[in-house]
Amino acid sequence: MDRNGIQEGSAQSDAVGELAEMLGPRGILTSPQDCARYASDQSGLSGVLPLAVLRPATTEEVSHILRICSRHHVGVVPQGGRTGLSGGACSPDGVVVLSTERMSGILEVDPEAMTLTTWAGTPLETVQEAARAAGLQYPVDIGARGTATIGGTIATNAGGIRVLQHGMTRASVLGLEAVLADGSVVSRLGKTVKDNSGFDLKQLFIGSEGTLGIVTRAVLQLCRHAPQTALALFALPDHAAALKCLAAARQRFGARIMAFEGMWPDYWDFVCHETSLAAAPVAGRHGFYLLIEIEAGSGGSEEELEAFFAELFEAEVVEDGVLAKSLGEMQALWRVREAVGEIDEDFGPHINFDIGVSPSELGRFCDAADALMADMPEVRGALKVGHVGDGNVHLIVAHDGSAVAEERIEVVIYGLLREWDGAVTAEHGIGRVKARWIAHSRTPEELALMRRLKAQLDPLGLLNPGAVLSAAD
Ligand SMILES: Cc1cc2nc3c(=O)[nH]c(=O)nc-3n(C[C@H](O)[C@H](O)[C@H](O)COP(=O)(O)OP(=O)(O)OC[C@H]3O[C@@H](n4cnc5c(N)ncnc54)[C@H](O)[C@@H]3O)c2cc1C
Structure with missing residues (x-):
C-alpha cells in the first residue's frame, strides 16, 4: 500500500496510473504533502487524503477522467476554491479530487448581449472585475469572492448579498457545459435568453453540488453597473421594525434595493464590543441593525436614503442611523456585516x-x-446575522x-x-455536513425523485459520493 492508501495492483492503482499517463505531470498530484490541502473545505469537516488530485485543463480532459474513473469504479469529488461551508468539497475515503484550478480564465465578454463566458475554475472576483471593466456587473457577490470559483458558485447555487435584487446564482446562468459521470459532455453555451425547446437541462447542474455532473464552462448574464449607490445603517427596536422598513423601502425604491442585511444584537455586540472585529458605527443598544444599500435614482441616492431615514425616524420605526459619506465609510459599514467570516477562532x-x-x-x-x-x-x-429580505439567517451556536x-x-x-x-x-448547500438533515426540508416523494435522477445520470454513484443524498437519509 502506498502513502495515499492505494493497494498495489488494485482498480484504484490502475485508475491513478491511467490518469497520470493521460494528464501528464502538471495534471496530477499524488504525494501526500501535495494532496493534503485538497482534502477539506471551509466547513470544518475533515476530509480523507484523496488517492490523487486531478488538475485537468480542458473539458476533454475532464471527460477522459470520468471515463477512466467509471471504468475502474473510482469516486470523483469536484472542487473549486474549497470555500464551501457544507463539506461538499471534502473528500471521503477512496476517491480522487478533480480540481478546476487550471480551468481558469474569461473566454469572452459580449457587451451587447451583456454576457460573459468563462471557465468554471475562474474566481468569482475575476469575473466581477472583467464585467466591471466592460461597464457591466456580475451581480452574484459573497464574502469568499476572491477564492470561490464560478463552478463552485454554480454547483452550490450561491446566494449572498444581492439576492433581493438579482436572485440566486441560478438567475444569472444563461448557458452551461457539464461533463456527466460516463464522460459525455452536455454543452449549451449559447447566449439565447429565450429558449423553450425542451427541458432546461442546465438547471440539473445548478445547485446539485457536483453530484450530477462537473461544470466546465458557463455563460453568465451580466447586468447594468450601478454607477452610484448609497449605503446606510439603521438601528431599530426589533426585527418587526426591519420588516416595516423593508415594505417601505420596496414601495419607495423598488428594484433599486441592492442589499438589505440584518444583524441581531447578539451578533452586533460580539463583533463590535466583545471582540475588535469591527467598530460600532452607531452608539447605544438597539434591538436590531440593518444595512440598506440602494442604487442611485434621479434624485441622488444619498439624499433619497436620508429622506427615507427621516420619515422612518419620525414614524418611530427607526431609532438611530448613519449614512456612509465616502468609500471608506461604506467599507466600515460593510465590515460589521462581513466580519461573520472571521468569528471562528473567537467564538x-x-x-x-x-x-x-x-x-x-x-x-x-x-x-x-x-x-x-x-x-x-x-x-x-x-449569534444571528443574515439576509433579512430573503428570510435567511446564519445562526451560529457555540x-x-x-x-x-x-x-x-x-x-x-x-x-x-x-x-x-x-x-x-x-444558500450554503447540503454537502456532507447536512446530508442527514435533508429530510427535514424535503418530502419523501421529493427525495425519491432526486434519487431517481441521480441513479439515471450517475448509476455507479461516482460523482461526489455521500454529498447531498447520503445513504442514511
Ligand atoms: C467567508 C465566506 C463567505 C461566504 N459567503 C457566502 C454567501 O454569502 N452565500 C453563499 O451562498 N455562500 C457563501 N459562502 C460559501 C461558499 O463560498 C460558496 O458555497 C461557494 O459557492 C463555493 O465555491 P467554491 O469554488 O469554493 O466551491 P467548493 O467549496 O470547492 O465546492 C462547493 C461544492 O461545489 C462542488 N463543485 C465545485 N466546483 C464544481 C464544478 N466545477 N462542477 C461541479 N461541482 C463543483 C463541490 O463538489 C462542492 O460540492 C461563503 C464562504 C466563506 C468562506
Missing part, C-alpha cells in the same frame, strides 16, 4: 446554521429558537465542544425548522 466550538424561512416569519422563528436554546445548558451563546451537545442542538434547531416548514440550508 469557540460552534455550529453554523444557514436557515431559510418565509421572510415575514424570520424574526418569530429566531425568537422561538432563542427560547428553546435558553433552556439548554450546553449552549454557550448564539457549545461545550462535545459531540453530544452538537447532536442535541441540531436535533432541536432542525426539529423547530421542520415545524416552520423551512430550509435546512438556504
Whole structure:
C-alpha cells in the first residue's frame, strides 16, 4: 500500500496510473504533502487524503477522467476554491479530487448581449472585475469572492448579498457545459435568453453540488453597473421594525434595493464590543441593525436614503442611523456585516446554521429558537446575522465542544425548522455536513425523485459520493 492508501495492483492503482499517463505531470498530484490541502473545505469537516488530485485543463480532459474513473469504479469529488461551508468539497475515503484550478480564465465578454463566458475554475472576483471593466456587473457577490470559483458558485447555487435584487446564482446562468459521470459532455453555451425547446437541462447542474455532473464552462448574464449607490445603517427596536422598513423601502425604491442585511444584537455586540472585529458605527443598544444599500435614482441616492431615514425616524420605526459619506465609510459599514467570516477562532466550538424561512416569519422563528436554546445548558451563546429580505439567517451556536451537545442542538434547531416548514440550508448547500438533515426540508416523494435522477445520470454513484443524498437519509 502506498502513502495515499492505494493497494498495489488494485482498480484504484490502475485508475491513478491511467490518469497520470493521460494528464501528464502538471495534471496530477499524488504525494501526500501535495494532496493534503485538497482534502477539506471551509466547513470544518475533515476530509480523507484523496488517492490523487486531478488538475485537468480542458473539458476533454475532464471527460477522459470520468471515463477512466467509471471504468475502474473510482469516486470523483469536484472542487473549486474549497470555500464551501457544507463539506461538499471534502473528500471521503477512496476517491480522487478533480480540481478546476487550471480551468481558469474569461473566454469572452459580449457587451451587447451583456454576457460573459468563462471557465468554471475562474474566481468569482475575476469575473466581477472583467464585467466591471466592460461597464457591466456580475451581480452574484459573497464574502469568499476572491477564492470561490464560478463552478463552485454554480454547483452550490450561491446566494449572498444581492439576492433581493438579482436572485440566486441560478438567475444569472444563461448557458452551461457539464461533463456527466460516463464522460459525455452536455454543452449549451449559447447566449439565447429565450429558449423553450425542451427541458432546461442546465438547471440539473445548478445547485446539485457536483453530484450530477462537473461544470466546465458557463455563460453568465451580466447586468447594468450601478454607477452610484448609497449605503446606510439603521438601528431599530426589533426585527418587526426591519420588516416595516423593508415594505417601505420596496414601495419607495423598488428594484433599486441592492442589499438589505440584518444583524441581531447578539451578533452586533460580539463583533463590535466583545471582540475588535469591527467598530460600532452607531452608539447605544438597539434591538436590531440593518444595512440598506440602494442604487442611485434621479434624485441622488444619498439624499433619497436620508429622506427615507427621516420619515422612518419620525414614524418611530427607526431609532438611530448613519449614512456612509465616502468609500471608506461604506467599507466600515460593510465590515460589521462581513466580519461573520472571521468569528471562528473567537467564538469557540460552534455550529453554523444557514436557515431559510418565509421572510415575514424570520424574526418569530429566531425568537422561538432563542427560547428553546435558553433552556439548554450546553449552549454557550448564539449569534444571528443574515439576509433579512430573503428570510435567511446564519445562526451560529457555540457549545461545550462535545459531540453530544452538537447532536442535541441540531436535533432541536432542525426539529423547530421542520415545524416552520423551512430550509435546512438556504444558500450554503447540503454537502456532507447536512446530508442527514435533508429530510427535514424535503418530502419523501421529493427525495425519491432526486434519487431517481441521480441513479439515471450517475448509476455507479461516482460523482461526489455521500454529498447531498447520503445513504442514511
Ligand atoms: C467567508 C465566506 C463567505 C461566504 N459567503 C457566502 C454567501 O454569502 N452565500 C453563499 O451562498 N455562500 C457563501 N459562502 C460559501 C461558499 O463560498 C460558496 O458555497 C461557494 O459557492 C463555493 O465555491 P467554491 O469554488 O469554493 O466551491 P467548493 O467549496 O470547492 O465546492 C462547493 C461544492 O461545489 C462542488 N463543485 C465545485 N466546483 C464544481 C464544478 N466545477 N462542477 C461541479 N461541482 C463543483 C463541490 O463538489 C462542492 O460540492 C461563503 C464562504 C466563506 C468562506
